[in-house]
Amino acid sequence: MGRLKTLGSRVQTQADRLTAINTNSWRATKETSAQRGYGYKWQKAREIWLRDHPLCAYCERNGRVTAGTVVDHINAHRGDMALFWDRSNWQTLCKPCHDSVKQAEEASGRG
Numbered sequence: 001m002g003r004l005k006t007l008g009s010r011v012q013t014q015a016d017r018l019t020a021i022n023t024n025s026w027r028a029t030k031e032t033s034a035q036r037g038y039g040y041k042w043q044k045a046r047e048i049w050l051r052d053h054p055l056c057a058y059c060e061r062n063g064r065v066t067a068g069t070v071v072d073h074i075n076a077h078r079g080d081m082a083l084f085w086d087r088s089n090w091q092t093l094c095k096p097c098h099d100s101v102k103q104a105e106e107a108s109g110r111g
Helices: 002-017 040-052 057-061 081-085 095-107
Strands: 070-073 090-093
Touching: 040 070, 040 090, 057 090, 057 095, 070 095, 090 095
Parallel strands: none
Antiparallel strands: 070 090
16 A cells, blocks of 8 residues: 555645647538548649658758658648648658657757
């Protein structure tokens, strides 16, 4: 029983590490990816984009040649479907760049 008491106190001290979900984020809604615009039409557009723009834009800037797998919205569309479908707002990224560099930019307010 002593072990459970110890665990309980550790759980209580971790509460300050929890962060609230931004209510303006798509993550705060219960919408599916298809409801957010990432359905069949997006999958076909993504496929064509990656065929025509196969290399990661961030890696290219750094002199590396890396196949891209993610069609990224340069400026977050935040549900704006005109911006979502604006191909001048699209870029190809590899998953590592999308999941690290791009996310860090967005977190700092630059993306």
